[in-house]
Every structure is written in structure tokens, then in C-alpha cells.
Amino acid sequence: MKSVRRRGRSAWPFRLLTSGATAGWMGLIFYLSSQTSPPGSGMFSWLGFLRDMLGHLGMYWVLGSLGLACTGSWKAAASRHVGWGLLVMSLGSAYGLLDEYHQTFVPGRSASPLDVLVDAAGVAAGVSTLWGVARLRRGAER
Incomplete structure (x- = not known):
């Protein structure tokens, strides 16, 4: 993660990896x-x-974790800043809502408001997990 903080060419592989x-x-x-x-x-x-x-919880936990890692690869402080985490949670939750809407067009599938809530909880759990890991790493570096 240190390569991200340097803002040089070395940050690009991590940015591409997390974005992809x-x-x-x-x-x-x-x-x-x-x-x-x-x-x-x-x-x-x-x-x-x-x-x-x-x-649902697991799939969106991974999405929240990847989303925060992605924002952190583009802006080093983003992975620690609450506003960026809330943005990732909002976008991930919106994706869950759109995914449920998409399922209404799939034969044999239907949308569920409970699934949307569980998706949002999964994204929030993923973001919170990464925040916790980052906090532990900062504490260990001191």
C-alpha cells in the first residue's frame, strides 16, 4: 500500500488491479x-x-472491500476517510438495489426488499472490515 502513497508510476498497477x-x-x-x-x-x-x-452478505462484503480498496488506490487517504467509505457504501447499496430490479426481468427470479437490506449490510461490513484492518496496521507501524 506504500506505493499508492507515493503517487508515482508504481501506483498504477495497484490502481488497475483494484479497479479491475x-x-x-x-x-x-x-x-x-x-x-x-x-x-x-x-x-x-x-x-x-x-x-x-x-x-448476499458475502458477495456484497467482497464488493464493499474491493470498492474501498479501489478508492484508496486512487486517493491514499480515501481508505481512512469516512466520507469515502460512505460513498462506497452508498454506491454499493445502489448497485444492490439495481441488481434486485434487474432480477425482476429474469424468469423465475423476483426482487426482494430484504435482499437489498442484506446487500447494503454486506457492503457496510466490507468497508468496516477494511477500516479495521487499516487501523490495526497503523497501530502496528507506530
């Missing part, structure tokens, strides 16, 4: 929500309703 990973993850979410029966939908069926909620 974030866009790729968003594409994966879109692809999975486009499926009538998503891959692995039979796995862990014994969890029932909880399986769906944990899936």
Missing part, C-alpha cells in the same frame, strides 16, 4: 443474478433461507 477486480466482481454479481437457477443453488440447501442471506 471491483468491476469484475460487479460483473460476477450481475451474471449470477441473471441466472434462472444460479450455479450452486442446491449447495447447503439444509440452511434454507439463511443460505440466501449469507450468499
Whole structure:
């Protein structure tokens, strides 16, 4: 992460990596929500309703983490600044809302307000996790 703070050429590989990973993850979410029966939908069926909620939470946790890492790669202080974290949470939550709307056009799928809330919680958890890791790293560097 130190290369990001230098603002030189060395920051570009990390910027491209985090930007590409974030866009790729968003594409994966879109692809999975486009499926009538998503891959692995039979796995862990014994969890029932909880399986769906944990899936949403996990997918959007990764999105929140990648989103904050991406903003931090473009602006070094962004990964620590609350305003940038709130922006990532807002954009990630909006993506969850749009994804649920998108599912209304997929045969056999429907939108769920609860899924939108779980998506937003996942994004917030991802951002909070990265904030916590950054705080621990700063404390260890002192």
C-alpha cells in the first residue's frame, strides 16, 4: 500500500488491479443474478433461507472491500476517510438495489426488499472490515 502513497508510476498497477477486480466482481454479481437457477443453488440447501442471506452478505462484503480498496488506490487517504467509505457504501447499496430490479426481468427470479437490506449490510461490513484492518496496521507501524 506504500506505493499508492507515493503517487508515482508504481501506483498504477495497484490502481488497475483494484479497479479491475471491483468491476469484475460487479460483473460476477450481475451474471449470477441473471441466472434462472444460479450455479450452486442446491449447495447447503439444509440452511434454507439463511443460505440466501449469507450468499448476499458475502458477495456484497467482497464488493464493499474491493470498492474501498479501489478508492484508496486512487486517493491514499480515501481508505481512512469516512466520507469515502460512505460513498462506497452508498454506491454499493445502489448497485444492490439495481441488481434486485434487474432480477425482476429474469424468469423465475423476483426482487426482494430484504435482499437489498442484506446487500447494503454486506457492503457496510466490507468497508468496516477494511477500516479495521487499516487501523490495526497503523497501530502496528507506530
